[in-house]
Amino acid sequence: AQSVTQLDSQVPVFEEAPVELRCNYSSSVSVYLFWYVQYPNQGLQLLLKYLSGSTLVKGINGFEAEFNKSQTSFHLRKPSVHISDTAEYFCAVTPTSGTYKYIFGTGTRLKVLA
């Protein structure tokens, strides 16, 4: 079985400041890792994903994440946030084979302050 923990339910940050959203996972099998963003009353949009290879993954809108296998973490970072980044961010995992089921964390609400 897999589980995902997002340690921070809310993260306030000032505009143009850096931000890190934390994600830790637990799994007995190999997994793919994802970060999704959700704007109010919208579906989920993929920010980035780690499948294999380089542990530093770059995504859309200037976001990046680093996969750390020893710490079972996949933290999301952005060096300078904008007001438009205000949204809820979800970390997710899915096994590399077998089920197509995605396991999501509880989400982190990022609020960018002017």
Place this chain on the structure above:
Amino acid sequence: KAGVTQTPRYLIKTRGQQVTLSCSPISGHRSVSWYQQTPGQGLQFLFEYFSETQRNKGNFPGRFSGRQFSNSRSEMNVSTLELGDSALYLCASSPQTGNTEAFFGQGTRLTVV
């Protein structure tokens, strides 16, 4: 390429009624999954269909069911609605091979009164 389309976007139903939600996946995608999103439970997997067959099922009561048609479109049905079924229902489609990415629709907001 058109994205995942879910209809309707909003729905209000009364306790005890049943409801059917529809999802049209991205063209060429044969895997369709459904998720329930609530403030208390977060995003929870309901079921996944591939080529008209249910491959995986989450931990939901039998009132929740689904099906997939030969054109990959999917429907989910909830019978005997309860207040706790109020949620955003999200559909996701994935490419034929592998589970390396799920593309989500905008969801159907179901309110049970």
